[in-house]
Amino acid sequence: MRSIFLPKSLLAAALGGVVVLAGFGTQNASADQTSMVSTVAATSDDAAEARFLEMASLFSQSCAPHAFNGVAAVASASVADTTATEPPPVSTLPVLVGPVPLTVTEKCVAQRYQLRISKAFSGKDTATYEEMRDKLTSLNYPAARIYRMPDFAGQPVARLDVRVGAEHLALEVTDINNGVMVEAFGAPEGVRVTKVWLERRLDRPQS
Numbered sequence: 001m002r003s004i005f006l007p008k009s010l011l012a013a014a015l016g017g018v019v020v021l022a023g024f025g026t027q028n029a030s031a032d033q034t035s036m037v038s039t040v041a042a043t044s045d046d047a048a049e050a051r052f053l054e055m056a057s058l059f060s061q062s063c064a065p066h067a068f069n070g071v072a073a074v075a076s077a078s079v080a081d082t083t084a085t086e087p088p089p090v091s092t093l094p095v096l097v098g099p100v101p102l103t104v105t106e107k108c109v110a111q112r113y114q115l116r117i118s119k120a121f122s123g124k125d126t127a128t129y130e131e132m133r134d135k136l137t138s139l140n141y142p143a144a145r146i147y148r149m150p151d152f153a154g155q156p157v158a159r160l161d162v163r164v165g166a167e168h169l170a171l172e173v174t175d176i177n178n179g180v181m182v183e184a185f186g187a188p189e190g191v192r193v194t195k196v197w198l199e200r201r202l203d204r205p206q207s
Contacts, residue, residue, distance in 0.1 A: 045142065045143070045144060048137070048140065048142040048143070048144075049142050049144070051140040052140050052141060052142050052145070052162075053164065055140055056109075056162065056164050057164075059109045059112040059113070060105065060109055060164075062108075062112070063105045063108035063109050063112070064105065065104070065105065095195070096195055096196065096197035097188055097191055097195060097196055097197065098196070098197060099185040099186045099187065099188075099196050099197075099198065100168050100186035100187070100188050101186055102168060102169060102184065102185075102186045103168075106167060106168060106169045106184075106186070107184070109162075109169060110169055110171070110184035113160075113162060113169075113171055113182070113184070114171070114182040114184065116139065117136070117139065117171070117173060117180065117182050118179065118180060118182055120135065120139055121135065121173075121179050121180040122178070122179050123178050123179070124178065124179070125175070125177070125178055126156060126175050126180070127156075127175075128156055129148050129151075129156040129157075129158060131156075132156050132158050132173065132175060132180075133146050133148075133158060136158065136160065136173070141160055141162075145160055145161045145162065146158055146159075146160055147159045147160075147161070147192070147193055147194050149172070149194065152174055152200065155174060155175040155176065156174075156175050157172065157173065157174045157175070158172075158173045159171065159172050159173070159193045159194060160172075160173065160193070161187065161192075161193045163187060166189065168186035168187055168188065168189070169184060169186065169187075170184070170185055170186070170187040170193040170196065171183065171184055171185075172185065172198065183198070185198055
């Protein structure tokens with residue numbers, strides 16, 4: 001059989017085409033992997049939101065006016081007083097707004113969240129915000145609803161946006177000794193929970 005010899009220029013062009021095609025294959029594979037990771041993350045976020053909404057619906061149903069008696073006594077001392085709080089008149093601070101009052105049903109739901117979170121953190125020291133966030137996500141609070149706040153006395157603080165529909169309920173979780181303090185407040189519609197100014201308590205409860 002006669003051997004076929006290609007000129008060097010043609011051989012280089014042919015090999016170059018193979019390299020280029022291989023490069024396109026690598027790029028396409030990388031793009032596919034990135035797309036797959038994004039899809040998995042989006043699916044995970046959707047699943048977390050669905051679990052949270054299911055929990056929120058159960059709490060709301062259990063706190064509906066027809067589901068219990070004596071609703072006036074539902075609010076606990078740990079629910080923030082939203083009637084007498086005004087944002088500080090300091091122009092150098094970021095624009096903040098005051099909290100809005102919670103309804104009787106929202107105060108009841110707040111108690112459900114507070115008890116659940118406090119119990120889960122009881123006896124645990126969450127030294128960092130990341131540890132607090134991970135624990136909250138394990139309790140079916142989506143990461144997209146958790147916001148980092150400035151530390152208080154060196155301890156991590158997070159806020160949870162648990163509003164559903166036209167509700168106003170939000171939570172602030174502060175690490176304390178071997179546990180957390182969970183305060184409820186009303187976030188105005190269309191305002192991020194991080195933009196609501198709360199009067200910081202001077203005396204923190206001890207575990």
